[in-house]
Amino acid sequence: MADTTIPRNDTAARPGTAATRRPGRSPAAGSPRSRATAGSGRLAALLVSPTLLVLTIVVLYPTLMALDESLYGPKGLDPTTGFISTTEPFVGLKNYTDIFTQAGARFWNAFWNTTFFTVVTVSLETVIGVAMALIMHKAFRGRGLVRASILVPWAIPTAISGLLWKWIFNADGIANVLLGHQVLWTADGFSAKIAVVIADVWKTAPFIGLLVLAGLQVVPKEVYEAARLDGASARQQFWRITLPLVKPALLVAVLFRCLDALRMFDLPYILIGAQKGSVETLSMLAQNEASNVRFGPASAYAVLLFLYVFLIALAFVRLLGADLVGDVGGTGKSRPRRAGAARRRAQEVTA
């Protein structure tokens, strides 16, 4: 039963395929490919160049434009005509120094909020997502229905789910009815943070579930049979077999979620509202500046956020690469290739 479903789901779960194929392939694929000649290297460069061109246009150019824009200040008001000037003055690094001095408190608050949301939501999503994947992987009647219903939240656009949860967290909403006492979720405060965490976990735990499910489906049944013969308990099977074998898929999923959570904007903005200190993220700061027609400072915030995301991604990829090698048992030769692949993926995501 499980065997017949493997191929179909493998192709259906598109984001997971690359990650899940890797552990199966790794022992054979490692050595011959790394011996590349100079000629094939040139061919490779040629083949890769369209991708690089696209990346330059859609990633590098906007990034440089944002960097450039962040050196310009807001347009000034001409006191005689009463009109805002049409050009932006060059201010150098003033936008950045302002962020750390004048707007320092607000910036660090947003920074910690962003970090808090990332750590808390991704941790919860990982636990819940793995649980979901285990349930979805089990063979039982109505499995299709369960799988579909678990994936529904992921299919709903964030803005819509923000509005949905706004109703749920309304002062007279269902959340308060169920709780039996009134929590003002959408007011500024710690409860607003919790509301955002709940809504975000609800929405994106299925994403991790989906990737982990794809990872689970390539774990051969025989491994479990052998474990059972050896007398391993269900718990031991999970910790010693399931988890290590889905780890590559899980780590990629977690990395994706981290990068996504770091630039969280729409959910707190729609669910709780603008300028609420308890849920203001770095993206919201940038948006706030931009909406008040100060594109220079807005770009400065965006650049800082970019750097933050980039550093996290880089750190993560280093750890991820090391872990992959350590746990799947690859040879020393496969180390640079894996780390490279993971880094490349991380860069795509950052973009």
Next chain:
Amino acid sequence: MKTSTARAIQCSAALAAAGLLLTACGSSGGSGSTQAAPATAFKGRGPITYVAGKDTTGTVQTIIDRWNKAHPKEKVTFIQLPTDADSQRQQMIQNAETKSDAYTVLATDVVWTSEFAAHQWIEPLPAQQFPLGRMLQPVVQTGTYRGRLYAVPASSNGGLLFYRTDLLKKAGITKPPTTWAQMTADCAEVLKLPEAKNMSCYAGQFQKYEGLTVNFAEAVNSAGGRITDANGKPDVDTPQAKKGLDFLVTSFKDGTIPKEAITYQEEDGRQAFQSGKLVFLNNWPYVYSLAQKSAIKGKFAVAPLPGLNGPGASSLGGSDLALSSFAKNKATALDFMKYFTSEESATYFLKNASLAPPYADLYDNAALDKQYPYLPDLKQSITKAVPRPRVVQYGDVTAAIQNEVYAALTGKKSSARALKDLQADLRKLTAQ
């Protein structure tokens, strides 16, 4: 920067061209500005769009349909934006910054005129082509920037005190309160009634958004204070302003305002009032016709807002029509604006959506007064209303107000501290 210089050149070229074409149209706006802000060429006919917040009354489409029937080649498409004013403004700014022609006629909030005009996102309008003389003057003022007309009043708005006549009568109160103290006293009487179990006294809009600025301004103005003086300089750190803010702060503390009202926007308050949770509600007149279709039909009435020592001063609301500088078919747009702001349309909106008209004589119309017994109160409210600060940096000013007032209402700051900080913030923002 390459792009911005290119933009600047294009822009000035366009301005010069417009100036050459239209020096003839000349003195449209009025005397204030001698600077060469060229009059606009209202050229081009064809389909346009009308951009406004979500129409909760369903009347805007009817008015547009009438226009479309009469002008099949110059159809107007209604683009609905979110209900909350902050999002509307942001979408309009986005449209202007990208110089998109997607939006033609903008229904702007009265407080945006200065900012939109200063950025030249909206066109100066030929004042003599609109019946401004027949409109209430404070309302017309909201559409001007530096003496020129940039937006035509389509509807006005003043806050009204909605109250439950049935409950007040049962509690033996014959007249609606005119002061805050009376209101809380009346409320205490009403809440003793068995029917008023679980009810709260009063609510307005206290979520952290534009509505909070409106309610704060009303409280301050109703206590004899002000946010900015006649020259636009901040003057909010005063004993009068403190009395106004203290009314809100203590009402939250002692439960006169239910604590969930900190999450209320207009619609939340309306729904709470309609479902019988509130005795008094401060809201715009649009609530009237909707509440008449609800469970409290015939059980409520309106009065001018109460104040510290007598009737209070409302914030001036309403919406003006402005013409996006980047739109096509401006001749059609100008005609549509005339049609949409005509007394006939205003009458329709008043009859069907209880939208306050900008026209003075509609308030004195006996037949309409019979349909809307609140019209005389509303006229008073609007003529006595105090506009929110009219500043170019309105987005920052209102954000500062919301920050400080919200901190005071949630008990994070004392009202004195909040006002002091607000004064400092506003001084920085208006210093340029």
